[in-house]
Amino acid sequence: MSDPIDHSTADQRRFTRRAALHVALGLMGASLLAACSTPPAAAPTSPPAPAAKPTAAPAAQPTPATAAAAPTTAPARTSGQPAKLRYALWDEAFLPIVTSTFADFTARNPGITVEPEIVPFDDHFTKLQREFAGGNAADVFHLNTANAAAFAFGKQLLPIDDRLTQAGLKRDDFLKESLDIYVYPDGKLYALPFYLDSMGFAYNEDLLAKAKVPMPKELQAQGKWDWAALRDMAKELTSGDGPDKVHGFLAQNDGQTGYFNFIFANDGALWNEDYTKTALDSPADMEALQFMADLILKDKTSPDPQALQTQAKLPRFYAQKLATFMAGSFNVINLRKNITDFHWDVTLMPKSKKQVGFIHALAHGIYAKSPNADAAWELVKFMSTPDQVKKWGTEGVGVPALKSQAGAFASPPPANIQAFVDAINGAKANLQNVQIGKSGVPLGVRDGVVTTNRGKQIGEVFSGRQSVEDAMKALAAEMNKALEETKA
């Protein structure tokens, strides 16, 4: 892998060269812009490119860039016109990270300012989709894999392969695990990952010491860290009643921070081999869900779904009402900030048949119809430079997606932060969209139907109203029906 720093400075040079060129072009550039809406008039003002090119430029199609084409297309928007980019994200904890990046970016690109827009996770993607329909979405936004596939399917995302090459970046510069889940079924990239997150087992060391329970980190070292050990530990750690109740663990009705991990550890899968049907009704999956349900209903060592509505996971952990839980690497930033009066650490998830967890990566997407697509790409490219990508690691969010910076997620607290990095080895991602895309339409298009039904049926199990088998049979019927409809 070549040194990405060089690429960024090279970009910087090209950028200023373009800027200078644009100043020289002066009004001509502006007239080119003004002429964009009227195709025939635009032709005479564009020196080297074929007549049709200038009209295509603002739509930001990455022209197979020759040195000549670049200055006529890109700079008109990036350096000349002051641009105000809208940047949509859902996690408020990331705000200090991105705003510091925006300041650096604007310092280097005078005239381009970036306005962050925070929309809670539940609304982030639905809002984007409504904005797509209205033709006025945020220019750059955070993406997860399911929605990246859906949005790419709807041609709402700017293809970035050509721009990546132009910028001197290679796919190989990125962690394979983070990139793989964003490669669209057509083999192209429509989103650029910036960090990879993994799951770990977080625990309150003080509560464990008080209950004289061995630390999971030690059990892990001794090879004894398995589901049985977790179950026993949760029982030891559960105490009290009513408002004083302390729960030993939390089995949560959520894929990424819950059952995906148990299913994978039990050698189960989310989909059948050819990704045509759900595997949630398979014996391995149902066994994993039964294990979680037992913690809630039989052992009562985990809060049930109702109790979680009163007080959520993280506040419980901060208040020492929850001794252990499955933490995402992205929780570290909040855990560091909010835990002041006890010691905590992390280790790998306990094993059943295997010791594997779930991984995911967050990516930047660019709105295909953004009038500022070139400026938006400049921003995404800037946010993929080593210095900027590194922040996601040092601030405790995840492993930076750039290989050269992958080591940045390593400094304590927690002492054993390395567990999150180790958890990536052999971990499974949810490739449902990429894989299912090969047989038709990416499932992301139906993700709302799938995740809503999944959450509802597993909620029935965790509330003790339905058996795992009944609920999963009903769920499989609904999900498979949604898959069928997707193909049609």
Next chain:
Amino acid sequence: MSRDWRRSLRAAAVGYAFLGAPLAGYIVFTIVPVLGAFYLGLLRWDLLTEPRFVGLDNVGRLLTDAKFWNALKNTVVFCLGSVPMAIGGGLALALLMNQAVPGIRVFRGIYYIPYVTSWVAVALVWSWLFDRDYGLLNFVLRVGGISGPAWLNDPTWALPAIMLVFAWKWMGFYALILLAGLQSIPRSLYEAASIDGAGAWARFRNVTLPLLSPATFFVVVTALINALNVFDPVVVMTQGGPNDATQTVVKYIVDNAFQFFQIGYASAVAAATFVLILALTLGQNWLQRVWVYYD
């Protein structure tokens, strides 16, 4: 003749000019979207890819969609439960507020507060009251030796719980309208009834109720429309759960449109609901001839 005609034309023009502003708003923001929804109901559209014309496919799907029928059933049950509760409670409050008690104006203000409070705030506070472990309601029941249900997380109790909140929220508003109706009943009629030997109940039954019927009619029509359109408390308190026990028609429309992005199907459900509400309102208009007295 022609001058008269011209004058009336000018009067009409002035009238329409005054009507114009509100009418334009009504057409742009209500009539056009409603017609648009009927058209969208003929499409298959996910807001991402190009819409496709599918004719009456969505209507066919609607007829066989168990989830839609469940939502419709819940909505009907909700209306049957919450409307009498809200109007009955409103009437009781109106009768109380019609008494000449010192400080009655303060009480009138207090009963009106729920109506002007935001639905989200109301629903959030009630969610806490209904909480299984820490809720006030279950605390009171526990003191009385009863172990209360999980309310909003119990498929049996979730819908009745929302009915209660709905009735509580609207009661004060309906009470105010009914109170105005009560106060417009001439005292002389009560005096005449008393002289004829009518007791309190007979006066209520034969004077108050019939003369209150125009106000009651208005309240019944609006309450029914409000109940059929119930959405905010459902979203805040249960999100339609547990297991679709509180899924209502409007919530189902929103889910389909903005969670599942089946805009066409959602519009078809919306159009069906529109027709249903229109039919109910027309039916009530017809029925009022039987039970509403205007003097």
